[in-house]
Amino acid sequence: MGSEQDTRSPAASLGLLDATMVGIGAMIGAGIFVLTGLAARIAGPAALLVFVLNGGVTLFTALSYAELASAIPKNGGGYAYIRETFSAPIAFVMGWTRWFTYMAAGALYALGFSSNFIEFIHLYWGGLPAGPIWQVGYALLAVVSFVMLNALSTEASGGAETLVTLVKIGILIVFIFFGISAVSSATFFGIDPGAAPTVSDFFSKGATKVLPAMGLTFIAFQGYDLIATVTEEVENPKKNIPRAIFISLGVTVLIYLLVVGVAVGTLGAPRLGSAKEKAVVEAAISFMPDVAFFGASIGAALIAFGAVFSTISALNAVVIGSSRVAYAMGREGQLPERLGNIHHKYGTPYSALMASAAIMLVATIVAPISLVGNLASLFSLLGFIVVNLAVIKLRRDQPNLNRPFEIPFYPAPPILGCVLNLVLAIFISWVTWAVAVGWLLVGAVIYVGLNSERTRTVLSNTQSTDAETTPIEDSTMSETVEED
Amino acid sequence: MSKDLQIVIVGGGRVGYHTAQRLSNRGHDLVIIEQDSDRVQFLSDQYIASVIHGDGGRPSVLREAQLERSDVIAALTSHGAMTNVGICMTAQRIAADIKTVARIDHGEHEEFEQIVDAVVYPEELAAHTAANDIIDVSGGGVRTIEEVTDRLELIEIEIAERAPAAGKSLDAVSFPQGAVIVAEQHTGAFPGPDMILEPGIQYILAVQPDVTDEVVRLLRG
Numbered sequence: 221m222g223s224e225q226d227t228r229s230p231a232a233s234l235g236l237l238d239a240t241m242v243g244i245g246a247m248i249g250a251g252i253f254v255l256t257g258l259a260a261r262i263a264g265p266a267a268l269l270v271f272v273l274n275g276g277v278t279l280f281t282a283l284s285y286a287e288l289a290s291a292i293p294k295n296g297g298g299y300a301y302i303r304e305t306f307s308a309p310i311a312f313v314m315g316w317t318r319w320f321t322y323m324a325a326g327a328l329y330a331l332g333f334s335s336n337f338i339e340f341i342h343l344y345w346g347g348l349p350a351g352p353i354w355q356v357g358y359a360l361l362a363v364v365s366f367v368m369l370n371a372l373s374t375e376a377s378g379g380a381e382t383l384v385t386l387v388k389i390g391i392l393i394v395f396i397f398f399g400i401s402a403v404s405s406a407t408f409f410g411i412d413p414g415a416a417p418t419v420s421d422f423f424s425k426g427a428t429k430v431l432p433a434m435g436l437t438f439i440a441f442q443g444y445d446l447i448a449t450v451t452e453e454v455e456n457p458k459k460n461i462p463r464a465i466f467i468s469l470g471v472t473v474l475i476y477l478l479v480v481g482v483a484v485g486t487l488g489a490p491r492l493g494s495a496k497e498k499a500v501v502e503a504a505i506s507f508m509p510d511v512a513f514f515g516a517s518i519g520a521a522l523i524a525f526g527a528v529f530s531t532i533s534a535l536n537a538v539v540i541g542s543s544r545v546a547y548a549m550g551r552e553g554q555l556p557e558r559l560g561n562i563h564h565k566y567g568t569p570y571s572a573l574m575a576s577a578a579i580m581l582v583a584t585i586v587a588p589i590s591l592v593g594n595l596a597s598l599f600s601l602l603g604f605i606v607v608n609l610a611v612i613k614l615r616r617d618q619p620n621l622n623r624p625f626e627i628p629f630y631p632a633p634p635i636l637g638c639v640l641n642l643v644l645a646i647f648i649s650w651v652t653w654a655v656a657v658g659w660l661l662v663g664a665v666i667y668v669g670l671n672s673e674r675t676r677t678v679l680s681n682t683q684s685t686d687a688e689t690t691p692i693e694d695s696t697m698s699e700t701v702e703e704d
Numbered sequence: 705m706s707k708d709l710q711i712v713i714v715g716g717g718r719v720g721y722h723t724a725q726r727l728s729n730r731g732h733d734l735v736i737i738e739q740d741s742d743r744v745q746f747l748s749d750q751y752i753a754s755v756i757h758g759d760g761g762r763p764s765v766l767r768e769a770q771l772e773r774s775d776v777i778a779a780l781t782s783h784g785a786m787t788n789v790g791i792c793m794t795a796q797r798i799a800a801d802i803k804t805v806a807r808i809d810h811g812e813h814e815e816f817e818q819i820v821d822a823v824v825y826p827e828e829l830a831a832h833t834a835a836n837d838i839i840d841v842s843g844g845g846v847r848t849i850e851e852v853t854d855r856l857e858l859i860e861i862e863i864a865e866r867a868p869a870a871g872k873s874l875d876a877v878s879f880p881q882g883a884v885i886v887a888e889q890h891t892g893a894f895p896g897p898d899m900i901l902e903p904g905i906q907y908i909l910a911v912q913p914d915v916t917d918e919v920v921r922l923l924r925g
Contacts (some may be wrong), residue, residue, distance in 0.1 A: 291754060293751040293752060293753060293754065294733070304754070360902060449752075452751065456749070457751045458749060458751065551708055552708075589723050617768065617770075618756065618768040618770075619768070620756050620757050620758040620768055621754060621755070621756050621767060621768065622744050622747075622748050622754075622755040622756065622757050622758075624748055
């Protein structure tokens with residue numbers, strides 16, 4: 221029998237740096253390459269403000285994550301905390317939307333990957349077939365490869381993440397370093413050289429466009445949920461998890477600020493907007509030193525490589541993230557139990573991966589990139605609202621719960637988090653809301669189907685009903701199931 | 705049904721903590737209720753369970769552990785059987801379906817087994833292990849595998865060179881009433897009447913405690 225200083229299990233292998241990198245990796249990953257163009261198209265030069273404000277808004281939710289992660293020692297991210305706090309139907313909605321967020325993000329990153337991949341290869345070899353169908357084809361290939369990789373081995377995740385993220389940051393620093401001297405205020409504001417920029421030049425598309433652009437690009441800042449999915453592997457989690465959350469958020473906002481500033485200042489918002497998910501690469505081509513390297517400009521090649529590399533590593537992260545959510549829901553009995561099983565030979569959450577992959581592939585094929593981005597952002601926002609509510613509910617229900625990290629100035633931050641996230645969600649298009657409601661309805665059907673079947677089994681076993689009485693009719697039913 | 709159990713442990717001392725650690729390794733979800741604030745710090749550093757800082761004897765504190773959605777409550781405080789059994793009874797008043805385990809501090813299991821679902825007596829388990837280890841390090845050749853009930857235990861005995869039964873076939877040895885050879889340890893072979901009790905070989909026996917000494921004398925000398 222070991223001493224009380226036994227190491228925790230699973231092995232606590234992630235230090236503060238690693239945990240921070242998990243978060244930065246998810247936030248800096250593909251978002252910066254894929255979303256910069258979209259933000260510039262909607263908000264003009266004010267895209268800069270869009271990312272700063274999003275960072276500010278998400279800080280409130282980050283505080284909530286830090287408090288929950290330090291008090292509830294569970295992998296599984298937002299879903300695990302909601303499961304702990306709310307009744308089963310609400311937890312189901314949370315899991316169901318987080319699952320979709322990861323899959324939508326997966327589709328977004330896969331499509332971002334393929335357009336940057338084509339751009340990169342075309343620098344060297346113009347013969348690579350391109351075109352909308354090919355683009356989707358490359359995206360599908362990327363999804364399938366990473367699903368297979370993660371299905372066959374658990375090694376694909378983990379350790380390499382820190383290195384991968386450092387490479388991504390390194391490439392962006394090169395971009396900022398060369399770009400910052402090429403920035404001109406005339407290009408930035410889209411005015412004649414020498415003219416004095418005005419506030420209205422900054423808000424060239426109107427100040428009101430900042431909010432919808434924030435809603436669209438919000439997904440870029442959801443990476444700390446990923447830190448929360450690996451908390452049990454973090455050393456000294458009580459201290460390191462809150463720190464990792466805040467450092468990763470701070471670094472991410474700073475890098476976004478610089479990269480978006482350079483991109484707008486060198487290429488101008490209109491051209492960025494039309495370059496869409498290749499915006500950052502296009503900007504790099506415009507200013508990077510034109511040193512030939514195997515027939516292409518090395519600077520442009522480096523940034524294009526960075527885009528390919530970042531989107532692919534972000535894709536890997538969300539493939540893992542989506543399967544973990546489905547797996548956790550399977551184990552909790554909130555999705556078919558099969559999803560909560562690991563493969564008898566590979567030891568991976570195989571069924572959860574395959575289910576996630578199937579939906580990700582469909583999303584990649586049928587959904588336009590802006591809709592996918594919108595959906596992922598909308599579900600992130602809604603999910604974060606619930607996380608903020610969980611903090612408030614848990615403070616009331618479990619006042620004596622040990623909270624190594626406590627939100628300062630409580631209850632203002634979680635309330636602000638709820639309100640601001642809701643405001644952003646309202647500005648997302650009604651088409652997105654319609655698709656979102658559709659997905660929730662599919663979830664409702666599955667949920668009721670799963671539970672009515674189980675309730676029957678429970679009743680035939682003459683189990684007594686649950687003591688918990690909840691105003692929601694559904695939850696009494698599902699709580700009965702838990703008792704089985 | 706959830707695959708992982710929701711478990712509430714009252715008392716995060718050594719017994720409570722080590723129990724929590726084992727359960728956490730098996731993937732179950734845990735809440736520990738602990739009174740002492742230094743201990744709360746320690747438990748929270750381990751990051752294996754949510755920790756509620758409070759007196760588990762109070763219903764309001766027990767309620768915070770969300771008993772309605774938990775499968776089992778284990779009262780493992782060092783404050784004696786009555787405290788732990790009391791905590792279990794309170795828990796059952798709050799959530800009728802919860803299973804209960806209470807730590808006790810004396811040997812009278814049966815008294816409490818009518819009230820709670822199971823009792824643990826850590827000192828007895830420790831004594832059991834200690835007795836085995838004492839015999840083991842001194843080459844005694846007899847080891848208790850498990851006490852099945854108060855009236856039956858499984859033991860492992862290595863036949864000594866000069867024991868009365870050494871080298872004899874089973875039908876030639878008369879075992880006392882209440883002892884039977886279950887299997888040979890290494891091969892797992894079941895005994896027949898002509899099986900020879902080889903010196904140096906270990907056998908597994910089911911024995912009633914009152915004849916254990918007789919069996920040991922037969923097989924160890």
